[in-house]
Amino acid sequence: MRRLALVLVALALALGVNELILRALWHNPFAHEQADDVLILRVHHAGFDQELDRSALGLDPRWVRFRIDPHGYIEPSQQFPDPEFTLAFQGGSTTECLVVQEALRWPNRVSAELEQLGFRVNARNAGKSGNTAHDALVNLVQVVAPDEPDVV
Numbered sequence: 001m002r003r004l005a006l007v008l009v010a011l012a013l014a015l016g017v018n019e020l021i022l023r024a025l026w027h028n029p030f031a032h033e034q035a036d037d038v039l040i041l042r043v044h045h046a047g048f049d050q051e052l053d054r055s056a057l058g059l060d061p062r063w064v065r066f067r068i069d070p071h072g073y074i075e076p077s078q079q080f081p082d083p084e085f086t087l088a089f090q091g092g093s094t095t096e097c098l099v100v101q102e103a104l105r106w107p108n109r110v111s112a113e114l115e116q117l118g119f120r121v122n123a124r125n126a127g128k129s130g131n132t133a134h135d136a137l138v139n140l141v142q143v144v145a146p147d148e149p150d151v152v
Contacts, residue, residue: 041135041138042128042129042130042131042132042135042139043072043128043135043138043139043142043143044068044072044073044074044128045068045072046068046069046070046071046072047068047070048066048067048068049065049066049067049068050065050066050067051063051064051065051066052064052065052066052098052099054099057099059099061101064099064100064101064102065102066098067102071124071143071147072126072143073088073124073125073126073143074096074097074105074107074125074126074127075102076102076103076108077122077123077124077125078122078124079108079111079112079115079120079121079122079123080120080121080122082120083120083121083122084119084120084121085119085121085122085150085151086121086122086123086124086147086149086150086151087107087110087111087121087122087123087124087149087150087151087152088124088126088144088147088149088151088152089107089110089123089124089125089126089127089152090126090127090131090136090139090140090144090152091127091131091136092127092128092129092130092131093127093129093130093131094106094127095107095125095126095127095131096125096127096128096129097125097127098129105125107123107124107125107127108123108125110123111123124144124147124149126139126143126144140152
C-alpha cells in the first residue's frame with residue numbers, strides 16, 4: 001500500500017512540475033481562437049461543370065474539366081453500368097485531384113487498373129480540398145452511405 005501511495009505522489013508531483021513548466025515557458029498558439037459561428041460543410045454541388053485553367057502550373061493540356069455528378073461525386077463516377085463492386089474514395093485535395101485530367105485522377109486510375117486485372121469496378125470520388133475529419137464524417141453519412149458502396 002505504501003508503494004502505491006509513493007507512486008501516486010511521484011506521479012502527481014511530475015504532472016504538477018510539467019504543468020508549471022508549460023505555463024511558464026510555452027505559448028499556446030490557440031489560446032485566443034474561438035469556434036466558428038457558422039459551420040461550413042465542404043461538399044461538392046451536384047451538376048457543377050467547369051473548365052479550369054492550369055497554365056500557372058505549366059501543365060499540358062492547359063485546361064482541365066471538373067464535373068460533379070447528380071450524387072455529388074467527382075466525374076467520372078460510373079465507369080461501368082454493371083459493376084462487380086463499387087469503391088467510394090474520401091479525402092482531401094490529393095483525392096479530389098482538382099487540376100488533374102479526369103482520366104488520370106487516382107480513383108479513376110484504380111478502376112482502370114482493376115479493369116486490366118479483369119474486375120469491373122466503379123470508383124466514386126468524394127474527395128474535397130481542405131477536408132477535415134468532421135467533413136469526412138458528414139460526407140460519409142450524407143453522400144456516400146446512401147449509395148451503399150462495397151468499400152469506402
